[in-house]
Amino acid sequence: MKIRYLVFMSLIAGAFLLPGSGCGGAKSCQDVCAARESCPDVVPGSKSCELQCKDEEALVKLALCEDQQAVFYDCLSDLTDQCDATTTCATEGSKRYACLNKFCTAHPDTAGCGSYGGNP
Numbered sequence: 001m002k003i004r005y006l007v008f009m010s011l012i013a014g015a016f017l018l019p020g021s022g023c024g025g026a027k028s029c030q031d032v033c034a035a036r037e038s039c040p041d042v043v044p045g046s047k048s049c050e051l052q053c054k055d056e057e058a059l060v061k062l063a064l065c066e067d068q069q070a071v072f073y074d075c076l077s078d079l080t081d082q083c084d085a086t087t088t089c090a091t092e093g094s095k096r097y098a099c100l101n102k103f104c105t106a107h108p109d110t111a112g113c114g115s116y117g118g119n120p
Contacts, residue, residue, distance in 0.1 A: 039083035059112035063103035068096040 033049030036042060045052050060069045075089035076082075085093065097116065104113035114120035 035082045036085075042083075055112050059100065059110070059116075062110065063100050065096060065099035065103065068092075068099045072096045 030049040030053060033045075033052055037044040037049070047055070060066060072089060072092040072095075075092040076085055079085060079088060100113075100116040104110060104116035104118035107113065108118035110118060112118075
């Protein structure tokens, strides 16, 4: 059950990193973050969207998960509603999560690993 919850949260967290989505062309990470946080049943992050984006992008790069992130972004770019990310992009999000989880399990004290199998 904990793994399922973490995968779900990873998908939601990953949705805000999308460089562009929905109608109206490219949006900033902060815009997508704000849209994600307005989805039903999503608790807003304790940090600003700007800091959330910066932290997540650094972790993805450090964990060498950029390819998985790019595939996830490709899926998210087709969405008109960020709240659909957990169902529409579940496969892509799960692969991204698995990559981050593998890194964070091996390096649990790395900043940002709390949602991916590391220490909070």
